[in-house]
Amino acid sequence: MSQPQxxxxxxxxxxxxxxxxxxxxxxxxxxxxxxxxxxPNGAGKTTILRMVAGLLKPDAxxxxxxxxxxxxxxxxxxxxxxxxxxxxxxxxxxxxxxYLEFVAGLWRVDPGLAEARSHxxxxxxxxxxxxxxxxxxFSKGMLQKVALAGALVHDPRLIILDEPLTGLDAGSARQVKxxxxxxxxxxxxxxMTTHILEVAERMAERIGVINHGHLVAExxxxxxxxxVGHESTLEExxxxxxxxxEAERASAAAA
Amino acid sequence: xxxxxxxxxxFAAHEFRLAWRDWLAMTTGGKRVRGIVLFLVLGVFYAxxxxxxxxxxxxxxxxxxxxxxxxxxxxxxxxxxxWTVMLSQALESVTRAYYARSDLDLILSSPAAxxxxxxxxxANIGLxxxxxxxxxxxxxxxxxxxxxxxxxxxxxxxxxxxxxxSAAISVLVCIGLFGIVGPRRxxxxxxxVAGIVGAGFVIGIQAVAILSFGSMDRMxxxxxxxxxxxxxxxxxxxxxxxxxxxxxxxxLLIVVLVxxxxxxxxxxxxxxxxxxxxxxxxxxxxSIVEQxxxxxxxxxxxxxxxxxxxxxxxxxxxxLLSQTxxxxxxxxxxxxxxxxxxxxxxxxxxxIIPVIVMAAGQLAGGLSWLAxxxxxxxxxxxxxxxxxxxxxxxxxxxxxxxxxxxFTPILAWLSFxxxxxxxxxxxxxxxxxxxxxxxxxxxxxxxxxxxxxxxxVSSRAATISEALSSVMWAGTxxxxxxxxxxxxxxxxxxxxxxxxxxxxSPKGKRT
Numbered sequence: 228m229s230q231p232q233x234x235x236x237x238x239x240x241x242x243x244x245x246x247x248x249x250x251x252x253x254x255x256x257x258x259x260x261x262x263x264x265x266x267p268n269g270a271g272k273t274t275i276l277r278m279v280a281g282l283l284k285p286d287a288x289x290x291x292x293x294x295x296x297x298x299x300x301x302x303x304x305x306x307x308x309x310x311x312x313x314x315x316x317x318x319x320x321x322x323x324x325x326y327l328e329f330v331a332g333l334w335r336v337d338p339g340l341a342e343a344r345s346h347x348x349x350x351x352x353x354x355x356x357x358x359x360x361x362x363x364x365f366s367k368g369m370l371q372k373v374a375l376a377g378a379l380v381h382d383p384r385l386i387i388l389d390e391p392l393t394g395l396d397a398g399s400a401r402q403v404k405x406x407x408x409x410x411x412x413x414x415x416x417x418x419m420t421t422h423i424l425e426v427a428e429r430m431a432e433r434i435g436v437i438n439h440g441h442l443v444a445e446x447x448x449x450x451x452x453x454x455v456g457h458e459s460t461l462e463e464x465x466x467x468x469x470x471x472x473e474a475e476r477a478s479a480a481a482a
Numbered sequence: 483x484x485x486x487x488x489x490x491x492x493f494a495a496h497e498f499r500l501a502w503r504d505w506l507a508m509t510t511g512g513k514r515v516r517g518i519v520l521f522l523v524l525g526v527f528y529a530x531x532x533x534x535x536x537x538x539x540x541x542x543x544x545x546x547x548x549x550x551x552x553x554x555x556x557x558x559x560x561x562x563x564x565w566t567v568m569l570s571q572a573l574e575s576v577t578r579a580y581y582a583r584s585d586l587d588l589i590l591s592s593p594a595a596x597x598x599x600x601x602x603x604x605a606n607i608g609l610x611x612x613x614x615x616x617x618x619x620x621x622x623x624x625x626x627x628x629x630x631x632x633x634x635x636x637x638x639x640x641x642x643x644x645x646x647x648s649a650a651i652s653v654l655v656c657i658g659l660f661g662i663v664g665p666r667r668x669x670x671x672x673x674x675v676a677g678i679v680g681a682g683f684v685i686g687i688q689a690v691a692i693l694s695f696g697s698m699d700r701m702x703x704x705x706x707x708x709x710x711x712x713x714x715x716x717x718x719x720x721x722x723x724x725x726x727x728x729x730x731x732x733x734l735l736i737v738v739l740v741x742x743x744x745x746x747x748x749x750x751x752x753x754x755x756x757x758x759x760x761x762x763x764x765x766x767x768x769s770i771v772e773q774x775x776x777x778x779x780x781x782x783x784x785x786x787x788x789x790x791x792x793x794x795x796x797x798x799x800x801x802l803l804s805q806t807x808x809x810x811x812x813x814x815x816x817x818x819x820x821x822x823x824x825x826x827x828x829x830x831x832x833x834i835i836p837v838i839v840m841a842a843g844q845l846a847g848g849l850s851w852l853a854x855x856x857x858x859x860x861x862x863x864x865x866x867x868x869x870x871x872x873x874x875x876x877x878x879x880x881x882x883x884x885x886x887x888x889f890t891p892i893l894a895w896l897s898f899x900x901x902x903x904x905x906x907x908x909x910x911x912x913x914x915x916x917x918x919x920x921x922x923x924x925x926x927x928x929x930x931x932x933x934x935x936x937x938x939v940s941s942r943a944a945t946i947s948e949a950l951s952s953v954m955w956a957g958t959x960x961x962x963x964x965x966x967x968x969x970x971x972x973x974x975x976x977x978x979x980x981x982x983x984x985x986x987s988p989k990g991k992r993t
Contacts, residue, residue, distance in 0.1 A: 306867035316859035332787025
C-alpha cells in the first residue's frame with residue numbers, strides 16, 4: 228500500500244457554538260511536513276485542531292488523517308495521532324514514567340518497547356533524573372516536556388500541537404523545538420499553532436493563516452511574501468493578511 | 483466599599499462580598515427562579531425539621547423539661563456531639579484556608595498588612611461554623627423557645643461562642659501540625675483528624691451502647707443509671723454550657739467570655755503567622771514527591787491501563803483518603819454490632835443493613851465522580867485510540883473493584899451470622915452502588931479532580947438523586963430483610979428517583 232500524499236485533508240469543515248467558529252474550511256497538509264497554523268485570537272485554530280484530534284465533533288465536513296476518515300474510523304485515526312495542548316495533560320500524582328506507561332497502555336504499545344522508549348524520551352528531554360518523581364511539583368516547562376514525551380511514546384505519524392511553547396523558558400522551548408525538528412526529519416508530520424511568529428518563520432515549511440474560521444492564505448514564507456507583495460518578516464505579512472481580510476469582510480458587510 | 487482601604491472593616495467587606503456572591507452562585511446558579519424554588523424547598527424542609535424536633539422532645543417537654551441530672555447528661559452529651567461536628571467542619575475550613583492559593587499571591591505582594599485579612603479570614607471561619615451550627619440546631623432551639631420560654635434564646639449565644647471556640651481550636655491544631663509534621667503532611671492529617679473528630683464521638687457513644695446495652699440506640703447510654711450516678715452535681719462546672727444554653731445569665735457570660743477571648747487571642751496570634759504557614763503550604767505543590775522506581779511496564783489491555791491509573795490516583799489522593807476513612811468509620815458500629823450479636827437471632831442484624839447499603843451508595847458516588855468526571859487528562863484520554871464506551875467501562879470497573887474490596891469482608895462476616903441477610907445486603911449494596919455510579923455517568927462533566935469538593939455545586943440534581951437513591955435502597959433492603967411487602971414502596975421510589983435523574987440529566991435530555 229502506498230503512503231498517502233497527505234497527512235491531513237480537511238474539506239468543508241464547519242463548527243458553530245453561539246456563532247460560526249469554523250466556516251467551510253479546507254486544508255491539505257503533506258505527509259512529513261512541518262505546518263504552522265497562524266491566526267489572531269478567536270480565529271478558530273484551536274477548534275479546527277480539536278476537531279482533527281477527535282476532541283470536538285464537526286457540524287459538517289470531512290477530516291482524513293493519512294487517508295483515514297475520522298468520522299468512519301475514529302479509533303484508526305486516533306492511533307496514529309498525538310495531541311499536545313498548551314495546558315499539559317498530566318496527572319499530578321503520577322510520575323513521568325508511570326504517565327508514559329499509562330499512555331503506552333492506551334495506545335497499546337508493546338510494554339518492553341514502551342519502557343525502553345520512555346527512558347530514552349525522558350533522557351532526551353532532560354527528565355531522566357525526575358523519572359520517578361510525581362509530576363505534582365514540576366514546573367510548566369517540565370510538565371510540557373512530560374506531555375510531549377507522552378505524545379511521542381506511541382510513535383505517532385501526525386503530531387498536533389496547540390501553542391506548545393506558551394510559558395516555556397528558552398531552554399525548554401529549544402528542547403521542544405529540537406525534538407519536533409528531529410521528528411519531522413524522520414518523516415513525522417507536525418502541525419502547530421503558535422503566536423510566536425519567529426518560531427513559525429524558522430521551523431515551518433508551509434504556513435497557513437486563518438481568520439474567522441477559514442483559510443486566508445497559505446504557502447511557504449516566500450509564497451506568502453509574494454502574495455502580500457513585499458519582502459518583510461512573517462509578523463508583517465501576517466498582520467497585512469489579517470488586515471486585508473478584515474477590510475474585505477467589512478466592505479462585504481457594508482455592501 | 484466605603485471603609486478605609488486595607489482596614490479591618492474594608493477587608494471584612496471584601497470577604498463578605500466574595501462569600502455572598504459565592505453563596506448566591508452556589509444556591510441559584512445565577513437563575514432567580516432556581517433560587518426561589520430552592521428557597522421554598524428548603525423552607526418546607528426546615529419546617530419539617532421543627533416537627534421532627536418537637537416529636538423527639540415531646541416526652542421530655544410533657545414532663546415539664548426538668549433540670550435534673552438526666553437532662554443535663556443528655557443535653558450536654560448531645561451538645562458535645564454537635565460541637566464535635568462543628569469542630570470537624572471548622573478544621574476542614576481552616577485547612578482549606580491555609581492551602582487555598584486563590585488570592586494569596588495578590589495579598590502577599592501588596593503593601594497592605596496581610597495580618598488584617600488573615601484575622602478577618604479566621605473570623606469568617608468562626609462565623610461560618612457558627613451559622614451552620616445555628617441553622618442545624620435552630621429547629622430544636624426554636625421549639626424550646628416556643629414551648630418553654632424565651633430564656634432558651636441563650637442557646638444561640640452558646641452556639642455562637644462554641645462556633646468561635648471550634649474555629650480557635652482548629653487554627654491551633656493546624657498551626658501545631660505545621661510545627662510537628664510540616665506543611666506536606668498537615669493537610670492530610672488535619673483532614674483525617676477532622677473526619678475522626680466529626681464521626682469519632684458519635685461512633686464511640688454508639689459503640690458503648692452496643693457493647694454495654696446491645697443496642698444501636700446511642701441515647702441508651704445517656705439514660706444509664708451507672709452514668710447518672712457517676713455524673714457530677716447540678717452546680718458542677720461540667721454543665722456550664724448546658725446551663726448557659728438554658729438561660730442562666732452568669733453561665734452564659736462565662737461561656738461567651740471564655741470562648742470569645744480564646745478566639746480573639748488565637749485570631750490575633752495566627753494572623754501574624756498565617757502568611758508564613760500559607761507560603762509553606764503553597765510550597766507543598768512545588769515540592770517533589772519521590773516514588774519508588776517502578777517495576778517493568780506491565781502491559782495488558784487498554785482497560786487495564788485505565789483501571790491501574792484510576793487505582794493509583796485514588797490511592798494517592800489524601801483528601802479522598804480522609805473521605806473514605808469517614809465512610810469506613812461509619813461502618814464501625816454495624817461491624818461492632820455484628821460482633822457483639824454474633825450467635826443471636828438473625829433479626830437483630832436487620833438494623834445494620836441500611837447503614838451498609840447507604841455507605842456503599844455514598845462511597846460509590848464519590849469514587850465514581852472522581853473516576854468518571856474528575857479526569858485531569860481529559861484530552862489525552864479522548865484522543866487515545868479507544869472508544870468512549872470502553873473508557874467508561876474501565877472507569878466503572880475500577881470503582882466497583884474498590885467497593886467490592888471494601889465491602890466483601892463485612893458481607894462475609896455477615897454471612898457467618900445469616901447467609902440470607904448477607905445475600906440481601908450484598909444485592910442491595912450492588913444496586914445502591916450501581917445506582918450511584920449510573921447517576922454519576924448520566925451527569926458526568928469533565929472537571930479537574932481538585933474540584934471534588936465543588937461537585938455538589940456543579941450538579942445539585944446529581945447529589946440529591948444520589949443521596950435519595952441510597953436512602954431508598956437502604957430502606958428497601960431493610961424491609962426485604964424483614965420480609966415486609968412494604969419494601970415495594972421505597973423500592974419503587976428508588977426507581978422513580980433514578981428515572982427522574984435520568985430524564986433531567988444531560989445524558990437523558992440528549993436521548
